[in-house]
Amino acid sequence: MCPASREMSNNRGNGRGRPGAACSRGTWHPTPSPSSSSSLQAPAAAPQRRGGAGGRGGAGGAAMAAACPRWRERLFALYFLSHIPITVLIDLQALLPAGLHPPSLTELLQWYAATFKDPMMLQPPEWFKAFIYCEALLQLPFFPVAVYAFLKGGCKWIRTPAIIYSTHVATTLFAILAHILFHDFSKSKHLGPQTQHERLVLLSIYLPYLLIPLLILFTMLYNPYYNHVEKRKRK
């Protein structure tokens, strides 16, 4: 399922596997071999080569940039892992009939909505409900896949799905954050944020769901490790 990452695991574990590259602890260790020399001549491999050849000296920045971004992958894995119970136990309450979730979880949602003044979760507007449907039907099946890919690390096949996921979620957050910041909640049935401080507190709850997807998006787009997927796959 993930040949790239399997190679990476081999490289990490025992120094074998595909020669020429190994992702380990955020640095890039080239293992030159005759078979990989032609691909290392390619312009696309140049940053990786520079990073590796430069070691931890002056070109250390380039090495870090070209390396498998492990701390970010772990953060993404944690993000997707934590999203599964949040979606199933909390967010889905806005879609499913009342009484389907245990009373303790319903009370937790009520407590959250009252404390952080989030009327959207108790009485979601139609556009917000559409996003929760997307979360349940499109995102939820993706979460375990993303956990697997980012926990294992180096799974480059996650690039396009992750770009789609992060763009989708960032777009939903643009609308949600605008609603939190500027909507007039005074006529809302459930208590909503009124003061600037209340709006910012509620915004801070949702903000990680914009920032982390944006970090995923930029990692997939600009990190050389994920950017040159097929160029390494072909070897």
Next chain:
Amino acid sequence: MCPASREMSNNRGNGRGRPGAACSRGTWHPTPSPSSSSSLQAPAAAPQRRGGAGGRGGAGGAAMAAACPRWRERLFALYFLSHIPITVLIDLQALLPAGLHPPSLTELLQWYAATFKDPMMLQPPEWFKAFIYCEALLQLPFFPVAVYAFLKGGCKWIRTPAIIYSTHVATTLFAILAHILFHDFSKSKHLGPQTQHERLVLLSIYLPYLLIPLLILFTMLYNPYYNHVEKRKRK
């Protein structure tokens, strides 16, 4: 900027350019040469080879699938081209101060909103306004680039930007269509759709902006021509 498409143009125009492949009128014409033989042995090139070898006979479907999707590219170019005046002349009226657009355009928007009962364009909710900001700041600069890429054809560098664009726009449309179908417009300041027929008429105005981005997304994801970007780039 677009070496792939330049090669394609060369192939189309004078039969020269990169040997081995040419995208023309929706079919795939291989021009075997010793220099391209190794790359044609790669599994990724198999559908293209089959299509080309099969000509317009039994393998015609495979040929079409692997070929440069010209009619779709032209449709996408037309879509992005038409979006520029719509965004600048109509949609931006919801953001910019009144009086900045010519009175005739303001009247056109008023007529549209009254005829198709679209209160969102006259008094946009905050979440909808966030999407128009995205349209103005993120999408509008992309439109001429996309027109260029799809009009020229075969520009594979458009794949990732097009995936991001189409995912973003499809997500905005999920919210907009849910709002049109299910929101209670009876308390709206401006006339909104009330009957099922009125909702479906308004929905039909927005629907192409879901369907075409979805077609772009699926083309970028599943059309072999766009799917194997780097695999051909490396030749």
